Amino acid sequence: MLRTFIFDDSKSQWKEEEHELLLHDMCVILDEEKELIYLWSGSKSNRKRYKKGYIQLNELISNFPELNIQVILAKKNFPVEIQKKLEIMLESAKEEGRNTLLFSRFLTIRVFFVSLLGVIILPIISLLNLSTSLFWPISNLNLEVTSATFKSWINTSKILLLVTIIILGINLIIGLIEIENQVIIFSIVGLIICLGLLFYLNFDIYLFLFQNGSTLTNFYILKSEMLFFISINFLPVLIFEIPNMYKLITFLNTYRKFIF
Known part of the structure; x- marks a missing residue:
């Protein structure tokens, strides 16, 4: 089962989101079966947000004490199903309104x-x-x-x-x-x-x-x-x-x- 979390910069915490992903977002996809977390950062995301999100990643992982989670950072190592999940979420945001999601923060x-x-x-x-x-x-x-x-x-x-x-x-x-x-x-x-x-x-x-x-x-x-x-x-x-x-x-x- 894949679960997706987006980093809320204003609250410095990860929140679960299954439908939409913006280019300014930073997200992780948790594969509970394989006990892997894939960390993704959009092209419009900045280094400060990435650093804050990465620091808070341990807090997210602590919510799953029964799992021995390994973090995957490199996008080239993302399997096909993870890349497809990201593409679907990005496309979902575009379909909802290609020119309406103008706010990035x-x-x-x-x-x-x-x-x-x-x-x-x-x-x-x-x-x-x-x-x-x-x-x-x-x-x-x-x-x-x-x-x-x-x-x-x-x-x-x-x-x-x-x-x-x-x-x-x-x-x-x-x-x-x-x-x-x-x-x-x-x-x-x-x-x-x-x-x-x-x-x-x-x-x-x-x-x-x-x-x-x-x-x-x-x-x-x-x-x-x-x-x-x-x-x-x-x-x-x-x-x-x-x-x-x-x-x-x-x-x-x-x-x-x-x-x-």
């Missing part, structure tokens, strides 16, 4: 997944925060709000946008490292939109034409003007949220087993 896959969730969730929270203004007290079709509440309201969305910009910057770096054009484009578009919205929100109290009766501590804002303001924020966010949601779905379909 466990770390960047997991960091990008978390940051992509942040890019999607934070702008939505910002829009929900801005929409709470519609529940402010109404007087003669005007929304009434204190200056302190207004400041807290606008600053919350600014902070959320600023954090989103930082995360988009991280995504852009990941896209450049992995040479993932879709990530690069989506990140740049998101950065442009979020920077524009942050600049817009920095107008602060000058965003609105306060109505009669407004003072330094209490503001009156037309509800129709607030609706227009929210729509100005909603539409640009929608432009980059839809592509990022699409990216999240396709990313999960492709890399789910590398994330969880």
Whole structure:
């Protein structure tokens, strides 16, 4: 019986994998009947990963105390059935998506997944925060709000946008490292939109034409003007949220087993 294990660089441990193998991977195939382990390293794997994997190999072997395992390193000594197993696993990854498996590191896959969730969730929270203004007290079709509440309201969305910009910057770096054009484009578009919205929100109290009766501590804002303001924020966010949601779905379909 042949069992295949791939080295998880981020966790420094071997995990069993029977279906897919990438060129950046380092794997071992255990032949339990012959008590042999064949160590394979892909063409895109690096020496650092090989060294870490080799060190952790003893830990994997210790899981089979009943076997007297010998390690085979040279690919030229791999029997036909081992080479065929490797070819099938490599081909399986290609069939699942020849151009979709663009990420080559466990770390960047997991960091990008978390940051992509942040890019999607934070702008939505910002829009929900801005929409709470519609529940402010109404007087003669005007929304009434204190200056302190207004400041807290606008600053919350600014902070959320600023954090989103930082995360988009991280995504852009990941896209450049992995040479993932879709990530690069989506990140740049998101950065442009979020920077524009942050600049817009920095107008602060000058965003609105306060109505009669407004003072330094209490503001009156037309509800129709607030609706227009929210729509100005909603539409640009929608432009980059839809592509990022699409990216999240396709990313999960492709890399789910590398994330969880």
